[in-house]
Amino acid sequence: MNNCEDQESWEIVHIPDKPPFPPHQQPTVNVYAAVIDPKHANTLIRKLNQILPLENLRHVKRVRKQHLDEGSTQLSVILCLAGENNSQVDIIPQEVVGLIDSHQLDTFITKVCRYAPLSKEEWVEQCKLWPTSFHPPTYNISGITGFSQEESQLVCKFMKLALDLAKSKWQMVNAAVIVDPSTNEVIARTCDQVYSCSCPINHEVTKNHDNMLLNSSATEEPKLSFDGVSCLNPWGWSNQKSCDSWHPLRHAAIVAIEDSAARDRNLFPGGQHDLAEIDHVEPALTSPSPKKQKTISMDVNDLEELNSHTNGCHPELSRPYLCTGYDIYLVWEPCAMCAMALVHQRIKRIFYAYPNPTAGALGSVHRLQGEKSLNHHYAVFKVLLPRESLNRGIMSLVSKGDHAKKPSNMPHGVSL
Amino acid sequence: MRPFLLPKVRNHLHPKSATISTQSRPLRLHPCLRRPLLSSAATTPPPVLSTVFSLMASCGDREYLDVVAFMKLALEQAKIAFDSLEVPVGCVIVMDGKVISCGRNRTNETRNATRHAEMEAIDVLLDQWKKLKLSKAEVSEMFSKCYLYVTCEPCIMCAGALSFLGIKEVYYGCANDKFGGCGSILSLHTMSCEEAGGKSYKCTGGIMAEEAVSLFRNFYELGNPNAPKPHRQPVQQP
Numbered sequence A: 001m002n003n004c005e006d007q008e009s010w011e012i013v014h015i016p017d018k019p020p021f022p023p024h025q026q027p028t029v030n031v032y033a034a035v036i037d038p039k040h041a042n043t044l045i046r047k048l049n050q051i052l053p054l055e056n057l058r059h060v061k062r063v064r065k066q067h068l069d070e071g072s073t074q075l076s077v078i079l080c081l082a083g084e085n086n087s088q089v090d091i092i093p094q095e096v097v098g099l100i101d102s103h104q105l106d107t108f109i110t111k112v113c114r115y116a117p118l119s120k121e122e123w124v125e126q127c128k129l130w131p132t133s134f135h136p137p138t139y140n141i142s143g144i145t146g147f148s149q150e151e152s153q154l155v156c157k158f159m160k161l162a163l164d165l166a167k168s169k170w171q172m173v174n175a176a177v178i179v180d181p182s183t184n185e186v187i188a189r190t191c192d193q194v195y196s197c198s199c200p201i202n203h204e205v206t207k208n209h210d211n212m213l214l215n216s217s218a219t220e221e222p223k224l225s226f227d228g229v230s231c232l233n234p235w236g237w238s239n240q241k242s243c244d245s246w247h248p249l250r251h252a253a254i255v256a257i258e259d260s261a262a263r264d265r266n267l268f269p270g271g272q273h274d275l276a277e278i279d280h281v282e283p284a285l286t287s288p289s290p291k292k293q294k295t296i297s298m299d300v301n302d303l304e305e306l307n308s309h310t311n312g313c314h315p316e317l318s319r320p321y322l323c324t325g326y327d328i329y330l331v332w333e334p335c336a337m338c339a340m341a342l343v344h345q346r347i348k349r350i351f352y353a354y355p356n357p358t359a360g361a362l363g364s365v366h367r368l369q370g371e372k373s374l375n376h377h378y379a380v381f382k383v384l385l386p387r388e389s390l391n392r393g394i395m396s397l398v399s400k401g402d403h404a405k406k407p408s409n410m411p412h413g414v415s416l
Numbered sequence B: 001m002r003p004f005l006l007p008k009v010r011n012h013l014h015p016k017s018a019t020i021s022t023q024s025r026p027l028r029l030h031p032c033l034r035r036p037l038l039s040s041a042a043t044t045p046p047p048v049l050s051t052v053f054s055l056m057a058s059c060g061d062r063e064y065l066d067v068v069a070f071m072k073l074a075l076e077q078a079k080i081a082f083d084s085l086e087v088p089v090g091c092v093i094v095m096d097g098k099v100i101s102c103g104r105n106r107t108n109e110t111r112n113a114t115r116h117a118e119m120e121a122i123d124v125l126l127d128q129w130k131k132l133k134l135s136k137a138e139v140s141e142m143f144s145k146c147y148l149y150v151t152c153e154p155c156i157m158c159a160g161a162l163s164f165l166g167i168k169e170v171y172y173g174c175a176n177d178k179f180g181g182c183g184s185i186l187s188l189h190t191m192s193c194e195e196a197g198g199k200s201y202k203c204t205g206g207i208m209a210e211e212a213v214s215l216f217r218n219f220y221e222l223g224n225p226n227a228p229k230p231h232r233q234p235v236q237q238p
């Protein structure tokens, strides 16, 4: 069995917030803009930023300065988003209409790039449409890239742990390991409990596949099944054999979150979280109520954001809030349910080994890390496994150079 | 606040609920629903009622009355969450015209931010059905007859879960324009992978949205009196 000594053959790849586009083919959105009188620029821009900040287009500059032929300059400002259909005049908010009227602005529709540029090339192309700002990735701050030797070794170690949990002789499931990277403590380690309460058990299958060892150099072609991977096949739970304790939604990540919450309750008993403590809360609909603490963890549920009250000013935490600061290692890219659960629980970084072309929500089908409206964002990494690694058995399936031999249940597009 | 989406709701009613409503049998309550109805709804008529009555007057449609009646029960659950210092979201699950499960947010209490009302109600059902020794195929069949009434649009996590379970139909109150998985951010109710056995479910929003929103508003305003006034309509109707 290989260890991580050969970790130079492991590769950690950042999965960005947006799908990769050629620099000159980046997606755009339409906006209403208007040429403005430089004398009114300050007032107008201040008002616009108040009325309608460009929340999902923070990289886009509100004002464009153009040099005209005669040596003069012209200022244009973005008023608001426009529909994709140019006739949708009615979507201009009332306050903006007020500004247009009072300053007698001539509006026009123009295109701006939808996503922040990730490279200088992209940025240069973007600015041809409308100026944007470019912030080169800050290495290591959120672990975007540039893992040190030591960090890579740890990533490799924890992913190996997840892989060990996920594989059995004949079948793979998804597995999750939650780690506190500040101490390298394992907070939770779980695998799917969709078909059974413990790690992969499928006695029906065993009978026929006794000799299908994952790591065997079997002459017989191994038929490793991926049907049991929760996140890959989330709709298929009712067709699979299982033991008595099954649960269609107990995907590995969900179970791991549950375990970490249980750990939190054990380690820090005594009720509510003490962040965002607010005294004198007397909910009107509450009957003169028990002596329970009058604290509301304003941050605990994401729906808080419905009222857009957060100003990003959270008091210092006295104990880990949910999974803030924690990493999770998943064997398979999570489905939308799991990926969103990890947003809710405030995971900091996600590492996964295999993409999930049927239901993956971190780049394959959806890309939650790029959904700007969410109130929390994690960084996502794919860990490319070395050829001679733990899962030699799986590798053998695809390394025969004959794609026709790929088992039918091997999800299309899975590259190992 | 925009008006309710009456025509949309009526068009989306499933024939099955129409049959049920014509019998106009009283709603049979799941045990977990009894307490709040007796205590809070009976003594202090919630603001909900006035709207219900105005809807009844304008609509007069029994099908829609049922939808509203179930949403009222979901709102009762949301109020229990509110009283427990949880973000006020509640839901009920209905099969054959009967409430068979209910749930409300328990994220604070459990310190598990995934314990949304929908997840709670689903787990109640799974427990019940497993005690009855139903097979997975039978459980799957049961979910395909279930209607969920939830006070706020299911988030991406819950919308995905409902798709995996193969629920029949969802009615929600206010839209969830930050996390909504039934149209606001993602459309997981229609975007399941059919090759992998995914089915779509019908989803109708705007049912008693004002009541749902006012619960949120009370919750946050009471919780955070110094919070700045939102500069735009916090919740958009679907």
Ligand SMILES: [Zn+2]
Pocket: A230, A231, A234, A251, A252, A253, A334, A335, A336, A337, A338, A339
């Ligand atoms: Zn999953």
Ligand SMILES: [Zn+2]
Pocket: B116, B118, B154, B155, B156, B157, B158, B159
């Ligand atoms: Zn949810």
